[in-house]
Amino acid sequence: MIDRRTALAGVVAMFGAGLFAPIARAAGVAQSAGVPVISEGPPSAAxxxxxxxxxxxxxxxxxxxxxxxxxxxxxxxxxxxxxxxADWSSPTERVPILAGLDAIEARSEQDYKVAAAKAKPDQQDALLTLAMNGELPSGKVFFEAFRQMVITGYYTSEIGMTQEREYLPVPGEYDGAFPYSKVNKVYSA
Structure with missing residues (x-):
């Protein structure tokens, strides 16, 4: 089975030059002084x-x-x-994430009179859209980094690798005339 660190290296190609620095560090493609090697277990700090x-x-x-x-x-x-x-980013790299969450929270309280975590799914989607379009303070920076972290976290998890995608260590023989209508899942190896 592929491990998370190997999967992270594959994600680097997906995002290219715009990769959020802590993800690049975790994948081993960027070295940063002062950032400790990640350990197993819970975050080192909240x-x-x-x-x-x-x-x-x-x-x-x-x-x-x-x-x-x-x-x-x-x-x-x-x-x-x-x-x-907690373990792969510097305090300055956390700022846009925390500021973005605070901006979404403030906008939810303003527009919906409810905490954003308790807002309806369509309201949360609208708040994310505002962030994506840069209509919230720190919105675009937050959204791009947050989206990358969610996608990377999901597709490097066991669920992402084995249930969303289909894991085949040896995918089988090549069939150049395989009908596209019979493709069930995208394969990860």
């Missing part, structure tokens, strides 16, 4: 307040929701994001 953690968890599920396959929460993406920010 990055989010309780409200920010709840919002980050809810928004992760909006980026990759549960459908016929498990979503971001089931894949452990929120814990991955906090671990990545």
């Amino acid at each position: 990055v989010f307040s309780t409200a920010q953690r709840a919002l980050m968890t809810a928004l992760s599920e909006r980026v990759i929701p549960t459908t016929d396959t498990p979503g971001a929460i089931a894949a452990g993406v929120p814990a991955y994001i906090e671990k990545l920010l």
